[in-house]
Structures are given as C-alpha cells and as structure tokens.
Amino acid sequence: MTTNGTVYNKAGHKIKHYKNRQACKTCPVRQLCTKNKNGRFIERSIYQEALEENQKRVEQNTEYYRLRQQITEHQFGTLKRQWGFTHTLMKGKQNVLSEVNLIMTCYNLTRLMSILGPKDLEKGLKQLGLEISSLFRAITEILHRFLFRRNLFSGQKNIH
Template sequence: MKGQCTTGKHRRIKRWEHEDVLEAVQSRLDQKPEMMRLRRQTVEHPFGTLKAWMGATHFLTKSLKNVSTEMSLHVLAYNMKRVMKILGTKGLIQAMRA
C-alpha cells in the first residue's frame, strides 16, 4: 500500500470504513468464481426485466419512501407474472385462497 501514498511529509492512505466487507466479498468470489455465474443466472435477470419494464425514466416518483413503494409494486407485479406463468391464473387464485 505504500506505493499508493503521497510523497509528501505526511503520508496517508484513504480507506472507506467498510472496505473490509468489500475485500471479504472479493475473497469469496476469488475462491469460488462459479458463484458469480450462478448469481447472474438467478438475480440479474429479474432486475434486467424490471429495468426494461420501467423504461428510460426508471422511477416516476420522488423521495425514498415513494420510490421504495414504487419498486415494491414492480417486484410484486414481476413475482405475480412469474407465478401465473408457472401455476396459471387459476393456480394463483387457489394458492391465494389457501
């Protein structure tokens, strides 16, 4: 790390307070690179789909509370569409009644 320091009288290294978390994640990925492939297959697709649904403007609301609500509605719609594809509409209604 010394090479990243300044050559001035007072040498300093800037480090984010949670840098250790990032290093731990990177270490786990280095040990098991196939986990990133699995993550891409399971997690990245829903977010890509939601992003496409939302269009270029992304969120229509402002403030964290409203954006959180809007995102929750998008996720709910995505999950309901997936369940309808898997179980069908009748299966979804039956599951909701159970």
C-alpha cells in the same frame, strides 16, 4: 504519479487527475507516452480502488457470481430491459420504495402465473385472502377483549 487531491466532475463522474510533470520533462521516451505539452496525466474515478477490488473478487469467485447472475439479477434485467423500468417516477426514499415494491409485486405475480397457471394462482390467492381475513378477525377479537378488560373504552359496552 501524484494528485493534488482535487475532485473533478466529468460527465457526471467524480475523478481525480494524476500527473508527474517533472518526470515527463526529462523522460527520453516521452513521445511514446503522450503528446500533451505539460506531460502525461491520468484520470481515475475516486471509486477506482473499490471497483478494482470488486473486479478481483468477481474473478476469484466466478462460479459464485455466475450463479448469482442466474438467481438474483435475473429479475432486475427483466424489469429494466423488458418492462422498461429504468427509473422511478417518485422522489423520496419512502415513495421510491413503494414504487419498487409495487413493480416487484407485479413481477412476482407474473412469475407465479407463468409457473402455476392462471387458475391455480387465482385459487391460491383466494385461499390466501381467506386466511388473512380469518387472521385479521382473530387479531381484532383479541384486541377488543384486551381493550375492554383494561376499561380503555369506559362507558362503551360492545363495538361490533
């Protein structure tokens, strides 16, 4: 069967039609194959080859993909089915990434709370906040020393 190369849009999917009208005209078992007066035609997604290759990979590595389902895809199933996060509200790559990062942060905090418990999570977050704060102070001090040495703030003595 051959295609004319035209890509059709069917229900939001891009497909190609494959047919061989000449072969269907002379086929002795045509009535078993199709009732279409022009002969049989097949619709295939333009991505069908990639889908078949992926399916073949999955079937050859069943243990790997079973493990992947347990580890990697669990979060997405939870977000989609239990939390209803089936689409983003924002448009644009940067906005969508920000929205996804927020939902993933919420998911991770929820997981941490279920693993550690609320009190241990609170204690850990406080400790993390203190460490980030002291790191920020150290970076600020280094930047001030560097900038004043270079005389980038001429006329200014100290900024505190």
